[in-house]
Amino acid sequence: RFQLFVTRYSDSELADEAREYMDELRDKLARKKFEAGEMYMRVRQFQSAAIYYDLTVEQFPESKWAERALVNKILANVKFAENSVRERQQERFQSAVDSYQQYVQIFPRGENRSKAEEYYDRALEGLSEFTTVTAER
Numbered sequence: 001r002f003q004l005f006v007t008r009y010s011d012s013e014l015a016d017e018a019r020e021y022m023d024e025l026r027d028k029l030a031r032k033k034f035e036a037g038e039m040y041m042r043v044r045q046f047q048s049a050a051i052y053y054d055l056t057v058e059q060f061p062e063s064k065w066a067e068r069a070l071v072n073k074i075l076a077n078v079k080f081a082e083n084s085v086r087e088r089q090q091e092r093f094q095s096a097v098d099s100y101q102q103y104v105q106i107f108p109r110g111e112n113r114s115k116a117e118e119y120y121d122r123a124l125e126g127l128s129e130f131t132t133v134t135a136e137r
Helices: 002-008 013-042 046-059 066-082 086-106 113-136
Strands: none
Touching: 002 013, 013 046, 013 066, 046 066, 046 086, 066 086, 066 113, 086 113
């Protein structure tokens, strides 16, 4: 309704207030998605956590929650891989690497870069087990 008001009455004094409410509501929705990811991390449902972190980034890329969500998505993918059966670990570690590359692309100077790199290193370490095994064969 706020968007409709702003569209119809963009010159109104209340249009700025309506925009502020819209920003506040978007932030609340982004936080809700992010916190759902946090809850799934606490209960060790890492795949579900990664999905909610991804939704945060997809639906609210401009929010203050997006960068943290993407860093946490990397961690969720790493933990999901570490807790997976061996046959599925390689593809899941690769998902963590892909998430890191997405992070670097979207947030090249992100304030959580050191954490992202730490999780990325864990993913590469996990992947290295598979390249070593492949090279030995």
